[in-house]
Amino acid sequence: MSGLTAVGGFLADWNRTHLFNPAWPPHAKFHDAQTIALGSLLGGGGLYLLRRGGTGSDRDLALGAALPALFWAAQGAAFAFPGAEGMEAEFPGLVPRVRGVWINERFAGGTMLALSAVGYVLERRRRTRRDRGASG
Numbered sequence: 001m002s003g004l005t006a007v008g009g010f011l012a013d014w015n016r017t018h019l020f021n022p023a024w025p026p027h028a029k030f031h032d033a034q035t036i037a038l039g040s041l042l043g044g045g046g047l048y049l050l051r052r053g054g055t056g057s058d059r060d061l062a063l064g065a066a067l068p069a070l071f072w073a074a075q076g077a078a079f080a081f082p083g084a085e086g087m088e089a090e091f092p093g094l095v096p097r098v099r100g101v102w103i104n105e106r107f108a109g110g111t112m113l114a115l116s117a118v119g120y121v122l123e124r125r126r127r128t129r130r131d132r133g134a135s136g
Contacts, residue, residue, distance in 0.1 A: 001116045002050060005068035006043025017091055025084045058127070065120040072116070075109040084098030 013019050018032050049064030078084050086104035088095035096103045 001112055001119060002043045002046030002064065002068045004043070004112070005071050006040050006047060008043070009039040017094065039068075039071050039123055042071045058124075061120065061123055061127070065116050066125075069116045072109040072112040076113070079106055082085065097102055 013032055013036055019025070019029055019036075021029075024032075046064045046067040049060045049067070052060055079086075086102060086106055087094065088102050090102050101107065
């Protein structure tokens with residue numbers, strides 16, 4: 001999830017619907033660029049901490065999972081702000097629907113948060129089993 005968080009902004013926003021949208025004022029583009037950079041930094045930080053492998057501590061694991069998760073949580077929280085909507089509000093033809101559910105930013109953020117939590121729990125369990133085996 002950290003890798004996708006690090007490059008996701010470029011994949012999703014480096015196009016005519018976002019950063020190169022001629023209808024967007026420069027300050028909106030600034031905030032989009034800020035979001036892309038923040039995702040890259042949080043995802044990159046998560047990757048660094050998670051790639052430490054055997055030398056990484058439980059704290060590294062927790063931070064490695066939490067940093068990219070913060071990005072996705074903020075994306076979900078953005079829907080609570082006045083006038084904020086998903087991409088389907090402006091480009092309904094570009095956003096798929098599956099059984100009436102938009103596969104949009106809200107869906108992506110919730111999915112990424114869930115996957116981050118599952119990954120964290122599975123890695124904690126793996127480490128616990130490994131540590132028990134090493135001490136027993």
